[in-house]
Amino acid sequence: MATETTTPQTPGRPESRRPKSAATTPRHNGRWAGYRHLLLVRIIELKREPEVVFWVFIFPLLLAAGLGIAFRNKPADSASAVVIDGQGAQRTLAVLQSFGSSEKGASGQSSAGHSTSGHSSSGQSTIRAAILDRDAALKAFHFGKFDLAVEANPDGSYTYYYDPARPESVLSRAEIDAALQAGAGRKDAVATSSQSSSEPGSRYIDFLIPGLLGMNLMNSGMWGVGFALVEMRQRKLLRRFVATPMRRSDFLLALISSRLVLMVIEVGLLLGFGVLVFHMRVEGAILSVVLLASVGAVAFGGVGLLTACRAQKIESVSGLINLVMMPMWIFSGVFFSYQRFPAIAQPFIKMLPLTALNDALRATILEGASLGSQSGRLLVLAVWGGVSFILALRWFRWT
Amino acid sequence: MGRCEGQQQGVVAVSYNSTVGSPIQCTDLRKTYDGKVEAVRGLSLQIEAGQCFGLLGPNGAGKTTTIEILEGLLAPTSGEVRIFGYTWQENGRQLREWIGISLQETRLSEKLTVRETIELFASFYAEPRAAAEVLEELELTEKADAWVGKLSGGQKQRLAVATALVGNPRILFLDEPTTGLDPQSRRQLWEIVRAFQKKGGTVLLTTHYMDEAERLCDRLAIVDHGQIIAEGTPANLIDRLGGHHVVEFQVDRDAKGNGHDLELWRALPGVESVRDEEDMVCLNVHEPHLTIPALLAAIQQDGRRLEHLSTRQASLEDVFVRLTGRHLREE
Numbered sequence: 001m002a003t004e005t006t007t008p009q010t011p012g013r014p015e016s017r018r019p020k021s022a023a024t025t026p027r028h029n030g031r032w033a034g035y036r037h038l039l040l041v042r043i044i045e046l047k048r049e050p051e052v053v054f055w056v057f058i059f060p061l062l063l064a065a066g067l068g069i070a071f072r073n074k075p076a077d078s079a080s081a082v083v084i085d086g087q088g089a090q091r092t093l094a095v096l097q098s099f100g101s102s103e104k105g106a107s108g109q110s111s112a113g114h115s116t117s118g119h120s121s122s123g124q125s126t127i128r129a130a131i132l133d134r135d136a137a138l139k140a141f142h143f144g145k146f147d148l149a150v151e152a153n154p155d156g157s158y159t160y161y162y163d164p165a166r167p168e169s170v171l172s173r174a175e176i177d178a179a180l181q182a183g184a185g186r187k188d189a190v191a192t193s194s195q196s197s198s199e200p201g202s203r204y205i206d207f208l209i210p211g212l213l214g215m216n217l218m219n220s221g222m223w224g225v226g227f228a229l230v231e232m233r234q235r236k237l238l239r240r241f242v243a244t245p246m247r248r249s250d251f252l253l254a255l256i257s258s259r260l261v262l263m264v265i266e267v268g269l270l271l272g273f274g275v276l277v278f279h280m281r282v283e284g285a286i287l288s289v290v291l292l293a294s295v296g297a298v299a300f301g302g303v304g305l306l307t308a309c310r311a312q313k314i315e316s317v318s319g320l321i322n323l324v325m326m327p328m329w330i331f332s333g334v335f336f337s338y339q340r341f342p343a344i345a346q347p348f349i350k351m352l353p354l355t356a357l358n359d360a361l362r363a364t365i366l367e368g369a370s371l372g373s374q375s376g377r378l379l380v381l382a383v384w385g386g387v388s389f390i391l392a393l394r395w396f397r398w399t
Numbered sequence: 400m401g402r403c404e405g406q407q408q409g410v411v412a413v414s415y416n417s418t419v420g421s422p423i424q425c426t427d428l429r430k431t432y433d434g435k436v437e438a439v440r441g442l443s444l445q446i447e448a449g450q451c452f453g454l455l456g457p458n459g460a461g462k463t464t465t466i467e468i469l470e471g472l473l474a475p476t477s478g479e480v481r482i483f484g485y486t487w488q489e490n491g492r493q494l495r496e497w498i499g500i501s502l503q504e505t506r507l508s509e510k511l512t513v514r515e516t517i518e519l520f521a522s523f524y525a526e527p528r529a530a531a532e533v534l535e536e537l538e539l540t541e542k543a544d545a546w547v548g549k550l551s552g553g554q555k556q557r558l559a560v561a562t563a564l565v566g567n568p569r570i571l572f573l574d575e576p577t578t579g580l581d582p583q584s585r586r587q588l589w590e591i592v593r594a595f596q597k598k599g600g601t602v603l604l605t606t607h608y609m610d611e612a613e614r615l616c617d618r619l620a621i622v623d624h625g626q627i628i629a630e631g632t633p634a635n636l637i638d639r640l641g642g643h644h645v646v647e648f649q650v651d652r653d654a655k656g657n658g659h660d661l662e663l664w665r666a667l668p669g670v671e672s673v674r675d676e677e678d679m680v681c682l683n684v685h686e687p688h689l690t691i692p693a694l695l696a697a698i699q700q701d702g703r704r705l706e707h708l709s710t711r712q713a714s715l716e717d718v719f720v721r722l723t724g725r726h727l728r729e730e
Binding site: 029049 | 470471472492495496500502504505506507508510511515518519520521522523524525526527528529562566
């Protein structure tokens with residue numbers, strides 16, 4: 001009798017107390033029955049959650065469409081200037097407008113030979129100009145309706161009001177200066193010619209779509225795993241689950257696997273959208289893209305798991321998730337290149353998982369890089385995912 | 400993780416486990432939260448197979464903490480738990496196969512159907528019952544394809560019990576299974592519990608409803624401040640405090656006042672015990688419809704005058720009040 005405490009395999013006594021209905025249940029579950037049901041149920045739940053469908057699938061497409069249209073390759077933003085009303089204002093306006101119209105007639109390539117101004121960074125640019133009285137003009141400039149304000153002085157010189165912090169303003173100053181100098185008879189010293197390039201692959205939308213893909217994998221990984229977990233913990237469903245013989249590892253595995261299923265749909269939709277609507281080219285192998293995305297999805301699933309491993313309330317985990325994601329929204333080159341940040345920050349930025357994922361996706365999708373060449377970035381992702389997962393398991397709170 | 404202490408005691412216990420194999424047994428359970436709040440203070444229980452055992456007590460008495468320790472969801476600060484003679488530390492996974500649990504406030508996924516929920520829970524057990532059979536038994540077949548979010552309170556509670564029963568458990572743990580339910584849903588749940596018991600299952604439930612404890616439980620432990628203050632069958636508990644009904648009466652003074660009188664009343668049919676309380680005589684009786692006519696006849700025969708007569712039913716509430724000086728439902 002004394003040894004009974006160490007014989008778990010022989011139900012013995014309890015077996016004899018089994019309710020009689022046991023005889024009518026021939027059913028026998030295999031090792032993976034729990035995992036399969038958990039995964040199935042997770043996907044069914046996601047499917048029945050309209051918000052999930054919107055945020056995971058529709059929202060990124062809307063974002064891509066919106067940004068793609070806003071930054072489509074129209075002729076470079078035309079320079080704009082408001083002329084402050086006064087003596088010489090009409091003449092100044094005429095010079096600026098004639099500069100624009102004379103340029104319009106020129107072809108994409110221009111040369112000093114047959115161009116009156118002969119100086120233009122973009123052969124197609126025009127100048128948008130208007131005359132307003134002094135107050136209105138300065139106000140229009142300050143509020144960004146015009147990028148520059150010009151005042152013709154009585155002595156024939158000009159004063160520019162511009163904002164050195166605004167790239168358009170700086171650009172407009174150069175453009176308008178060129179126009180006014182040309183109008184006053186300046187000749188170019190050197191003949192120049194320009195070659196325009198707006199091939200698929202180098203446009204903003206091409207840069208954007210892999211970044212959105214990475215961001216979407218991060219968002220849905222963090223929310224899909226982190227938020228879902230805390231929500232279940234708050235509902236005491238986790239507690240109910242661990243009161244059954246369910247294997248805890250199966251539960252976590254199913255949660256992460258559900259991310260992979262969604263990932264395939266996310267990647268397909270976003271890339272398909274880019275290809276169909278924006279005629280984007282996927283240079284690398286689709287399989288490489290899917291593999292990269294899988295590693296990314298699982299890595300962010302791990303980070304999501306860690307973020308949510310102890311939080312008791314969805315309010316607190318929402319804050320945590322945003323806190324974790326915010327640096328990556330800013331630094332990881334989703335909407336613009338992270339090269340804009342100071343050189344000293346670059347090594348840190350490159351260690352962020354989203355930076356690694358975005359860089360690897362861009363290299364593969366836009367440049368056709370092989371998976372092997374991305375092994376460093378894959379390693380960064382694997383370390384983030386792996387370390388997060390291990391820490392999450394250690395600290396995880398089921399109740 | 401704090402479980403080691405319990406394990407140490409478990410090793411010691413092996414030498415005297417003459418009662419090993421009881422579905423539920425615990426000795427000297429203590430649970431202290433954050434080193435100061437003592438939720439359970441030295442609680443011991445032994446529940447036999449096929450019994451429906453109730454933990455009765457006011458809110459905050461430590462019932463839920465106790466049941467969660469027995470379910471292996473909380474580690475006790477000290478003390479030992481054995482389920483069929485096994486400990487949670489050593490045989491936890493195996494024990495999970497043998498027990499079914501309904502927690503006090505689990506919110507199952509609202510966007511799954513009843514059937515999907517049951518199938519999910521069934522998938523966790525090595526040898527579950529057929530989902531359809533459990534749904535039929537709990538009268539949920541009609542709702543099998545309805546989303547959990549659309550169920551009524553009673554249906555949700557039955558579903559919660561269904562998730563416990565689908566694993567084909569030997570022990571059913573129910574933490575306040577009928578709190579907040581309407582009377583009909585409560586009776587339905589009682590039927591389910593009785594049916595489980597009839598098939599040989601053992602039940603441990605907590606409740607703060609008197610009637611539930613009286614009707615459903617074979618044995619009861621009244622818990623207060625983390626300790627058991629009385630234990631027994633419901634009738635036994637009530638009897639111990641004086642019969643199922645109380646008849647209180649008063650006769651004119653000069654005829655009363657000696658032992659002979661008390662003997663007279665005790666001899667009346669159905670009287671369990673007699674107490675002389677100042678001016679009143681209290682009879683604790685089982686069958687007032689037999690006792691009262693006989694009492695009236697005896698008084699008349701003796702030529703006495705009845706000055707007061709009242710009857711009431713003794714309840715667990717009386718038991719509780721007598722034990723603690725407080726009412727059960729008081730916060």
